[in-house]
Amino acid sequence: MKRLHNSIEALMNSYRSYGLVNHSGGVNLPNRESIKDILRDLDELVFPGFRENEELDHDNLQLITAEKSYHIARELVGEVEKSIVFASRTGYRDLSCGYAGCHAVAELVVDDFFEELPYIRAALALDMQAAFKGDPAAKSIGEVILSYPGFEAITVHRLAHFFWNRQVPLIPRMMSELVHGRTGIDIHPGASIGESFFIDHGTGVVIGETTVIGKNVKVYQGVTLGALSVNKEKANQKRHPTIEDDVTIYSGATILGGETVIGQGCIIGGNVWITSSVPPHTMVYTKTGQEMMGLS
Secondary structure, eight states, X not given: OHHHHHHHHHHHHHHXXXXXXXXXXXXXXXXXXXXXXXHHHHHHHHSTTTSOSSOOOTTTHHHHHHHHHHHHHHHHHHHHHHHHHHHHHHTSSOOOOOHHHHHHHHHHHHHHHHHHHHHHHHHHHHHHHHHHHHOTTOOOHHHHHHHOHHHHHHHHHXXXXXXXXXXOOSHHHHHHHHHHHHXXXXXXXXXXXXXXXEESSOTTOEEOTTOEEOSSOEEOTTOEEEOSOOOGGGTTSOOSOEEOTTOEEOTTOEEEOTXXXXXXXXXXXXXXXXXXXXXXXXXXXXXXXXXXXXXX
């Protein structure tokens, strides 16, 4: 085992050269497994009776809801506090709060989140209806909630988007990447998505940070709503497209650019590549290798 000693020394040199070490005496970061558990518990809170084995009825629903809410809130406060301390010490946010101050800010964020939760559920109810109505294969709303990866992805997105809007670092991205790993659907928590959003099938869908999506939009698998450039200097600019209301985007379509607007009521065919705006109520499709546009 003599070589092991040399390997350990090499690792220590790597730590000194490249960093990437979260020291126990430094900033505690949110825990990935804790965020995973919180998402699971939130899923049970948002859709009671669909995930857990415990039977629910009108007599015990309020008690179980209260118990879960207090448990989730305690866990969330701890993870949000870690994120806020990280933000304060690294300059991500100008907070400069001590322990008590960061804890109070975390409690305020979590209180606001639980106040917002009924409105998030209302938005998800419309998303669920859009999935049920938009997919002839859906036999029930229960099937959508229990088995549709697109619905799972938008559920987590709407939760993560709240924390993104409150400028809580790390946690929104951790949430979005956890569901990305399960579904193959990559929605940045910064994306703004209107009501009645439906992702059909979903594998390979990418929706970038500054994307704006209106109401009643339907997206199929393999769609990319991305940026024309990945230049770091453009990080604070709108880099991703705007999709207006009542748009359908079929599989494999790629729509790029912060100035690109897909107008209301458009139908974007499969495998097209779009880098400029499309007028409302236009159909875009490919034919013999060339992109075609026609009014619907």
